[in-house]
Amino acid sequence: MLQSEAIAVVKQGPWMGRDGFVAETAVQFDRVQSSIARLERELEKSKKVIAEMAEEASRTRRFQTFEETLKHERDYKLTDLQRAVRDVKSRMEVIEGDRGVFSGLTYKSFEAIDKKLCELAKLQEQIETSERNGRRNLIMLGVASLVAVVAIVANFV
Incomplete structure (x- = not known):
């Protein structure tokens, strides 16, 4: 309707019925225009909200991708660590030998083995000294036998 929402009616002349229709149509056009303006404002608000939601969704996707990357890195590191531990374990098994033999070992610590190796080193030195002597x-x-043989031969000749 018009601003006062009153229909302007011309009370005189042949245009009286048509003027009422024109006035009523103008009021309806004003209403439609105000509805369109209101819908345009709501559309702008909706566009802003949708843009914010799209930005938030993009941020969420990036964050999820980052979390997945961290998870894959952590899983890779754990797998690599497990592989390294298995490798060290297999090397230690080769070094240690059969574990069933451990209960019958005389020397069960590195300290006792070190002491025994020191004793064996001293014994080896004594053996080498004895061999030289x-x-x-x-x-x-x-040489003494040779001198004795030379002396005996010299006596007879």
Whole structure:
């Protein structure tokens, strides 16, 4: 309707019926225009809300992608660590040998093994010293025997 929402009616002349129709149509056009203006404002608000929602959805997708990347990295690191632990375990099994033998071992700690290796090293030094002394004594015996043979031969000649 018009601003006062009153229909302007011309009370005189032949245009009286048509003027009422024109006035009523103008009022309806004003209503339609105000509805269109209101719908345009709502459309703008809706566009803003949709843009914000699209931005939030994009942010959420990026965050999910980031979380998946972190999860895959963590899983890869765990798998790599498991592989490394299995490798170390298999190497230790090769070094340690059969575990069933452990209960019958004489030396069950590295300290005891180290002490025994020190004793064996000293024993090896003594053996090497004895071998040197034995060779020296053998050479001296050979030289003494040679001198004795030369002395006996010199006596008879």
